[in-house]
Amino acid sequence: MFDLSLVAARDALAAKKFSARELTTAYLGAIEKLNPDINAYITTLPEAALAQADAADISLAKGEAGPLCGIPLAIKDLFCTKGVRTTAGSKILSPFIPPYESTVTANLLRDGAIFLGKANMDEFAMGSSNMTSAYGCVTNPWTRRGDNRPLVPGGSSGGSAAAVAARMALGATATDTGGSIRQPAAFCGIVGIKPTYGRCSRWGVVAFASSLDQAGPVARTVEDAAVLLGSMAGFDPKDSTSADIAVPDFAAACKRGVKGLRIGVPREYRLDGMPPEIDALWRQGLDWLREAGAEIVDVSLPHTKYGLATYYIVAPAEASSNLARYDGVRFGARTPGRDLTELYENTRADGFGAEVQRRILIGTYVLSAGYYDAYYLRAQKVRALMLRDFTEAFETVDALLTPATPSAAFGQGEKMDDPITMYLNDIFTVPVNMAGLPAMSVPAGLDAQGLPLGLQIIGRPFDEETVFAVGAAIERAAGFSTLPNLRAGA
Amino acid sequence: MAYTLEGSTGTWEIVCGLEVHAQVISKSKLFSGASAAYGAEPNTQVSFVDAAFPGMLPVINRECVAQAVRTGLGLNAEINLWSRFDRKNYFYADLPQGYQISQFAHPVVGKGVVEVTLADGSTKQIGVTRLHLEQDAGKSLHDQDPSRSFIDLNRSGVALMEIVSEPDIRSPEEAGAYLTKLRQVLRYLGTCDGNMDEGSMRADVNVSVRKAGEDFRTRCEIKNVNSIRFVMLAVEAEAKRQIGVWEDGGDVVQETRLFDPTRNETRSMRSKEDAHDYRYFPDPDLLPLVLEQAWVDELKSRLPELPDAKTARFVRDYGLSAYDARILVMEQATADFYETVATGRDAKLAANWMMGDFFAALNRTGRTIEDSPVTAANLAGLIDLIADKTINGRIAKEVFEAMVETGQAAGVIVEAKGLRQVTDTGAIDAAVDAVLAANADKVAQYKAGAEKLFGFFVGQVMKAMAGKGNPALVNEALKARLS
Known part of the structure; x- marks a missing residue:
């Protein structure tokens, strides 16, 4: 049962090979067994999930099954879920039970999905390792060959990615502000897509950086991701930045093939000191696409080198403002003080971890009078130039292919001393958020130590279909079938 | 004659500009569907957006924008078809988001003008710098409990128009006339009820003084004055205070002050050094506000x-x-x-x-x-x-x-x-005859040239007719008899 992809499981449910209750029970068992080691879930929902499964079985019996009927999923703990504690990986939200359901999770429920629990994550989605979670780090189900030291799953959607990779869920929701879907997907050997900014509603998703945040799925296969995104996406009048554009059939796009597509190779992504195996995998990916009928074209994205610096101005600036509401006054954790100022100081000092505090400080600084022009305003100008780079590249190509990350998963505790080293993880993913584009990470091979590596496909705004087509072509060519040691059914 | 104040060193002129916060008349708030009605029980008109719950997002209320545009049109102002909402960041217990959404850099309405008429019948044009939309904050109640403060978020997120004047005002009278006229226009437009005692219109008053021909001197801002009369008093009190400071050889410090109407004086609230750094930046939750000229034209065609x-x-x-x-x-x-x-x-x-x-x-x-x-x-x-x-x-x-x-x-x-006027000439003639007969001496005097007595006869006739006689017919009958 655990070997089935989401789409295969859906077919099996429809064919009555097993019930939603059986499927859900199996996944709940996997969680019970593996979560103590992996810590992918902050909150599990066994009773609610079984109740949903029974309802799904009724719908299946009546032939009224939605596209995700009976499919057990993990929900990143950044999505507000009605009546279910939502922490955003932070202590400050430890007592928070939302009285509302986010639009994305409501869409999944509408389509019959079952929620197994709330997935662990870096605090407020700030991190690339899952080490900043107030609920303990997540352990990557993969280990280096001959080395049992625990590795990070990437972040911030590390719980979601680890849950899917270890088969503790058939798929998961995630969010991506600077790479938080694609990097953990790459580290865990699964598929993750960040759609175009505006494709999924941000309503009910705890905000990190509003102009960059975008929800998307992580899944075992490209087609699974397409099915999940098709359910999650859609215009939402409650989010002013949501796009009023019809959601196409992403799953159908997976079967399109790449014949005749022009695939761009941005030369600025060829970094000095990049591990040769990542460069080799990138060339391999281009060869696969060429063999499948695509044309490979060199392109230039000249402002790429400013991506990280710009991102680490824009994202903290927005975060410093977005996180002001966590003040201990109306909801969440409160540490008392003698007066209002002390209440704020105590609550926020206790409630926020070090990385969140660091980003609030950076963001406050770059927005301050006298620094705004030099930092925030300039960053916005560079951001516009980065978007122009992509726009010009897409005049000649249909999609871009790059590595997803500059390395495979690293060890827990590594890269913790110097935040800059940690920030470098996002070097290939951040420019995509700055430009609001859709991009997917698809597993394409292993490094010398046996850890998965991903390739990134970047598409035009609202052209996720081409991204799915290219991702599926790489998936087919790569035939990536290695599984992590830690997994259900092993 | 221009208004001036006499100091010990000579004659001073007042320079004043007003920032008026006018609560928009609308069913719901600027960015949420909660009711904007006044006077409800505390915290009964609060949506999750107003309380800034995690993941909640603002959506602009079209009617509030229409109200701002109507107001701009009523103030003969430019309507900016492209405007933008910024975040003004500061911490306070009645500001749930930790920021106010406001139009700092790009207001929806630009320059306009208000013409005021002064007591001497002269008119004066007061420039309007801008009008922008912003959220109101909630209300902190510090007097309900000895040790705790209470927060009422009913007002949190209600739409305000901030209407900023040029520093064109030169006297308390002009300040009063400007506010009166502004309130009148807002009420005519139906965009603000102008009820200053309910707080739906309040003014920040910027005042400085100078000698004739000088550039502007340092100004002070008197916050949240809530009646037209107090604004006029505050302008004068603050101007006199500043004249005193300058004439004593001191410097007026730029600061925020409060007006105390019971003592008719202003008091320092916070100095420039304590001023907040609001860290304004464009609100990434909202797209720029783009209006179509045709929509503006339609609103204009329907103005009262x-x-x-x-x-x-x-x-x-x-x-x-x-x-x-x-x-x-x-x-x-x-x-x-x-x-x-x-x-x-x-x-x-x-x-x-x-x-x-x-x-x-x-x-x-x-x-x-x-x-x-x-x-x-x-x-x-x-x-x-x-x-x-x-x-x-x-x-x-x-x-x-x-x-x-x-x-x-x-x-x-x-x-x-039975007050119907008597027009029956017979009845009138009879009353006239009776009055003349009873006053033969006065008739003789009248005929001898005391013409003033005509009024006396009229009065007597009307009295006799219980006031109901037709005055013209009474006059006519009297004249005929007396000639």
């Missing part, structure tokens, strides 16, 4: 007639003096009342009745035009009875007082009290 235009029309169409017209136009309801009374009647007579007995009666009874005991139709009916000579002017006053008391129509009262 505004006070200046109405005043001009009253002068032109009803033959009123500019002064009378301005008084009748002061409130939309008064102007409407007047037009109902005046249309098809003697417009000047209608104006005299309104500004005389009618306003006096409202004052005396403490009623407003909306709940006046005498309706417009009834006042018109009274004037009709005068015009068709059913009653004379003197009786009309008596009838009017009865109308104020009973709310009845003039005709009903006239009939009930």
